[in-house]
Amino acid sequence: MIVWLNGTHGAGKTTTAALVQQLLPDARVLDAEKVGEVLMDITPGLPQTDNFQHWPPWRPLVVETARRVLSYTGGTLVMPMTVLVESYWREISSGLAEYAIPVRHFVLHADRTVLHDRIMSDTVMGPSRFRLSYLEAYDEAARAWLHDEADVIDTALIPAEQVAQKIADAVLRQA
Template sequence: MIVWLNGTHGAGKTTTGALVRQLIPDSRVFDAEKVGETLMDVTPGLPETDNFQHWPPWRPLVVETARRVIDYTGGTLVMPMTVLVERYWHEISTGLAQHALPVRHFVLHADQATLRARIRGDTVLGPDSPFRLRYLEPYAEAARTWLHREAEVIDTTHLTPAQAARQVAQAVRNREVRPPRANPPL
């Protein structure tokens, strides 16, 4: 199984993903960003882009890598990765489905003010990361138009990463399918 943690920068995907791994037996974290980093190392470089997800090889390589890891290890892959382009999400989720890999897609959501404060207060990547702030509006647009319909939304605005991780792990353990719900405020 794949537990995909989506959402924009500052929502808590990486921290929550590490905690989810501790709560779900036989699970591992796979950061699909590493696939993008590998593509960035191709020499001479691939065509210029502002986001490696725009390179067509990235999506099938994420699918193939996840499939191969699960074939090798079994268990659950926890994948904290922002995907804000609907077509890209459908390529990935369809590819995983073609390999009979069930996906639980969660969006870790927070309101814009909370996201900005978290990004500005980040002591690991540094405050005011322009790269991360640049994705706040595309996230809000994706949330309004498709993303929150495609996933189980966990509003992390007032949650610690541990609380969000417990909600994800409990939902996975229950294997319940939640009906779509109204989008939380952006």
């Protein structure tokens, strides 16, 4: 099974993924951003883009990487990754479905003010205009399709440990 943690920058995906991994038996974290980093390291570089998700190989490579890891290890993959383009989500989720890999899709949500404050006060990554630039795209995706496709958990008022517990409880109830 895959537990996909979606949401924009500052929602708490990375922190929550590590906590969820500790709560689920045989769980591992697979950050699909690492697949993008592999593509970014190709020389000479792939065609210029502002987001590696726009490169057509990224999406099937995420599917294939997850499939191969699950085939090798079994268990659950917790995947913290923002996907705001509906067609990209459909490509990934249908690719996983072709391999009969169940996906529990969660969106970690917080209002724009909370996200802005988290991004600008991030002590690990530092303030980031790049990360702020995705807030509008997240709002649009949330209104158009994203919140209809997932279990939405508001992370603004509860600590990451409680968010992780909610996710783990939902996954374990389904099992």
